[in-house]
Amino acid sequence: MKITCSQHDFNSNLSLVSRIVPSRPTHPILGNVLLNADVDKQKVTLTSFDLSISISTQFPAEVVTGGSITLPAKLLNDIIARLPEGEITLFYEPSTLEDNPLFTITSVSGRFQIRAMNAQEYPELPVVTGQTLHLPPETLLQGFKSTAFAASPDDSKQVLTGIHLHKTADSLEFATTDGHRLAVGRQELDQITIEEELAMTIPVRAFRELERILLSNSQPSETVAFCFDDTQVAFEFKSQRLTSRKLDGTYPAYNKLIPAEFSRQVSLDRKGLLKALERMAVLADQSSNLVKFTIDNQGSKISLEVEAPDLGNAKESLPAVITGDDLDIGFNVKYLIDGLKAFTCNDVIVKLNEANQPVIFQPVDGHIVTYLVMPVQLKN
Amino acid sequence: MKITCSQHDFNSNLSLVSRIVPSRPTHPILGNVLLNADVDKQKVTLTSFDLSISISTQFPAEVVTGGSITLPAKLLNDIIARLPEGEITLFYEPSTLEDNPLFTITSVSGRFQIRAMNAQEYPELPVVTGQTLHLPPETLLQGFKSTAFAASPDDSKQVLTGIHLHKTADSLEFATTDGHRLAVGRQELDQITIEEELAMTIPVRAFRELERILLSNSQPSETVAFCFDDTQVAFEFKSQRLTSRKLDGTYPAYNKLIPAEFSRQVSLDRKGLLKALERMAVLADQSSNLVKFTIDNQGSKISLEVEAPDLGNAKESLPAVITGDDLDIGFNVKYLIDGLKAFTCNDVIVKLNEANQPVIFQPVDGHIVTYLVMPVQLKN
Structure with a gap:
């Protein structure tokens, strides 16, 4: 040579x-x-x-x-x-x-x-000869970015370390959950090359490398050839190719977890909320990561509070557009920060029922993303 | 409050x-x-x-x-x-x-x-009421930058973890050694405020913080008030003040280690030599950090060689202006990289005697710095 x-x-x-x-x-x-x-x-x-x-x-x-x-x-x-x-x-x-x-x-x-x-x-590379979808890079990048953070980083959690892909007639859904929270992003498909429904789980690690490949190519106008068989997937983009094993195991029926109706809704500035939570996290880190939200309909504001015994406390308020009754509800501050960082919108909508029921966060920018977190019980 | x-x-x-x-x-x-x-x-x-x-x-x-x-x-x-x-x-x-x-x-x-x-x-801060030298920030910054890397990072080495300051009638000398190499930098003093000779050793850690203080102030035109008594030193610059304990113990008589005469001299491009050594270090890291220099007077070049058993080898040549006979000599590649990084000159001068005698590196840019390293014995 x-x-x-x-x-x-x-x-x-x-x-x-x-x-x-x-x-x-x-x-x-x-x-x-x-x-x-x-x-x-x-x-x-x-x-x-x-x-x-x-x-x-x-x-x-x-x-x-x-x-x-x-x-x-x-x-x-x-x-x-x-x-x-x-x-x-x-x-x-x-x-x-x-x-x-x-x-x-x-x-x-x-x-x-x-x-x-x-x-x-050198070991033989897997040969993947199955059906092929042609996807715009942006579909894969957006699906990855809006969900990857909520997958489990713990290898022993197997199928939960992956991104679950679910293709319906006209869309591709990305879902991740670590058992405590759930992120679901839906991407519309313009050209349907395969009519049937499809579902598979691909390691986040493989998607992370795919992201690097897609971002390293400066002309994103071409499509990615996404090919899969029973055990493997392959992504081909220009002169690069990535293959990965699928993750075995049944993925949780996550759509059942998302409430169909909500009695309360709060809309507020995403960056303002994120910055406030990052400040709160300095104290919350030292206790149980608990931050208390007080929804004040009359005052058109949300108050955030952290109490770290022996260390101190913090309180901030943010203007918000609120429908529904007042509510006190607790969250893990880290989970909220993760989700708000993954969004790119100006405003975020929070939909709630009661203080012990799942809450969802959604961006207000055309992206169809649902981030569900379970509240944390407040002490009294 | x-x-x-x-x-x-x-x-x-x-x-x-x-x-x-x-x-x-x-x-x-x-x-x-x-x-x-x-x-x-x-x-x-x-x-x-x-x-x-x-x-x-x-x-x-x-x-x-x-x-x-x-x-x-x-x-x-x-x-x-x-x-x-x-x-x-x-x-x-x-x-x-x-x-x-x-x-x-x-x-x-x-x-x-x-x-x-x-x-x-809160503990009482030390009160330092002794003699005071007024120094330009550049004197301290330059003295620190050209020597700090050669001090020992090992706290058990006590006085060797410091920068030794030696004030003569018209200059301030900075010296560091970890026992394997020695860096000495001399700064001319324009205004002598104290006639007598002075010597003391100050922790590198204190100098590192002093550097941050001096660099954080955008107008370096003012002088630093450097005050000292038997056990403490204080540096005052604008609205900032740093005090430090001196390091106890007798500093090695380092000037005796520097040969008065050299039989060989090599002058070459500092950056070119540094880059070549950084490449060599990839292989040398895996063995004993040994790089072999071959001084070729006739060919007006220096060859660098690394041999890493089971892994590979590397050889590069650099043009050089050489006086004296040919010589094969071994160095610890890391020591050379440290020294060449601390210099800011275009050309560096290497002065040598035999392959088992101390070698010094000096910048060609008006700064009076001497970096002494002991060669490593070549196998064979």
Whole structure:
């Protein structure tokens, strides 16, 4: 193999794939990236795979001799990132028949040689040959951004560490829950390529890498090819491809949790509420994260209160448009901050029934998002 | 006590003093800052003290009622930093005779109350009444920047965790050593206010806070009043004051370590050498940090080489102006990177004798700095 390409191209593509490479791989080859050079296409492909998620990316290069090899991801990344801009040449002699041939990287500054591993030892990437939906990048980005925060970060929670996708006739619904709160975002689909209903759960981690891929491409006008079979999904966008295992298990019937009717509604400035909660959190952090909301219909305001025994207390008021009776209700301040940060709207609507019943937060900006949190019981 | 001031003034002054407040104080009062309001001067003073270093800062405020109180530094900082810009009012009622009175902070957004502690319990600040030198801020900043990196970060090394100051008739010398390397920077003094020779060692930590104070003031035209007695030093600059204990113990006679003559000299581009060493360090990090320099007089170049068994190797060459014979010599790559980063010059001069004798690095930009490192023995 011998290739010449720009340091910038190699570096940016390598950064994109190497983030999922584990720092302490269970097997040495899983700490490597796969480098493939295609002499006919004059293209180089970089691939990483942690047995659950794979990322491949392709870029043009001058391929003098083709071939495949794997290289330690972190070491390669650290070296390439520090090379001066300009042309770099990468090569090794496959004739040596060694298991760990020396791989050479030259630039104007000098020469690095690192130990490679044969490509034959690299695990097979999943082949996904199923139905395909063509989606605008914005649909996936928006669905991810408005829900990812409410998934569980705890690996033992399995299906709850994912984003549940539910495709109906004309929309794609994204849902996450960690058992304490629930975020649901609905994206309208303009072109329906598959009529039937579909449901699957994809790890948040895979979506996070997909977000990086979609954001790293400056022209978002093209569509993402989203392909899936019984166990795997694949997203293809331009010269990048991401595959992921689906998460097994039945996803909770979350729509049943969202009340159909509400007796109270509060509309107020999202940023003002967020800033106030972030101040409140300084004290609430030190106790049980509890913040008390007092809805004052007559005064057209909401008061927020935190009481941290031995430390202090805080009280703020915010103007609000209120329908329904007055109410005192408690929340976990962190949950509210997470949700309000994920919204991008100016105003947020809060819909409530009683102090022990689920409350939902919705943005007022055309995005169809419902964030449900369970209130916390107030002490007396 | 009752004061009104701008959130910005209170916040920036509080940030300046609260960095030295320990996160886990040995006594609760040491986790607090002292707040003093002077009704005659219409000024507020904030003070922090960790029993070794103290920082005080003063700013104008509308002082309705004067007084002193101490407040939990981190909590206060977290709250004030999050308040909206504009006027804030702070007050408490000393009449309550409580040990932990409630201290109230109001802003347009609402009201915070936090538990305070009486100022009587706050430890006495050291009084420093000795000789005073008046120094330009640049003298202290430059002396600190060019040497601090070579002091020991290990508290058990006592006097080696400090910067040694040595004042001669017309200059102030800054020196640091961790036992493996030595940095010496000399600053000319224009106005000699004290004729006699002086020597003392001041913790790097105190100098780091002094640097922040000097950099936080936009007009560096004024001088710093540097006052010292047998055990303490004080730096006063505008409305800020820092005191520190001196470090006990005899400082090593470092000037004896610097060879008087050198048989070889190499001059080369500092940034080019630094970048090459940073690339080399990726591999050297994985073995013993050893980088080999080959001085090639005939070829007017220096070659750098790293060999990391099982991982790979690297070789780069840099053009250099060389006097003296060829030489192979080994260095700890991290030590060289530290020194070259602290310099700001374009070119650096390396002066050497044999491969087992001390080597010095000096900037070519008018700053009088000597960085001495011991070579590492090459294998073979």
